[in-house]
Amino acid sequence: MTIIEAIKRVLEKEKQALTSKDIYEKIVEENLYSFGAKDPKAIVNGIIRKHCYGIDFPTASPVKHFKVIRQSGHVNYYSLYENNMSQDINVNIASKSNELLPEEKMLNAYNEHKNNIMQLLLDEILESNPAFFEQLVVDLLVKMGYGYDKTSGIVVGSPNDGGIDGIINEDKLGLGKIYLQAKRYSKDNTVGRPELQMFVGAMQNVQKGVFITTSKFTKQAIEYVDKQQQKNLKLIDGKIGLMSIFWTQKVKLFYAALLANNSH
16 A cells, blocks of 8 residues: 555545545544655655645645645645546656666656755645744754854844844854844745835844745835845745745754754
8 A cells, every 4th residue: 555545545535635644544543654764744644745635835746635625823734635637647658757767767756855945844834833934044054054153143033133044154153144134934935025115114223134934025016125225135935935045054954953843
């Protein structure tokens, strides 16, 4: 039995919408599949998302087996998705795959793995608390080489932070600083121009700023940053920007931070 078959078996038996965590626990409880991965819950979540109707990303499968029934916060509840086209699509995909060169198959597999990992990272961030995300982006910039040493990043985010979530000191005396703003938003909640204007105002005399979000920036927000001459600003969005940076950092930073976050 494959993982997909095990997931479908659980949903068929339960006859109600379940989270990916619930589905994983049922698979283990009923011994439907033997997991060899270190993080099987993430694998189950990734498989469901890849084959879920209405959830689209570059490596999502055209064959859909599941659908989202409802959401609770950032958590999806899934059920089976019935579509008579699935079998025909599956045959066409297999036929095209057989026509690829071995090198092309390897490249496709690598890109699929990369996108799955990045999507899993983004999902984990969205399910975490805002303080975790603020600490994560500070650690990330320090890891990338910003700041004078490993202790140069400070998290200052709070309900009254004035729009500044983190500070990177570029030298020991703190003469040079980089201000950070971190917004843990779902993909449908974009960052607009007003939020960037507030960030610029909160920066006061500091000239360098980085605004990071798990979602996207509106066209007006991007145009504002391009045209304004007050500050040197860098925008980093979700999967295309932030997750790509995590990938280049070998995602070790993320897993270390996630482990520390879950231990509390």
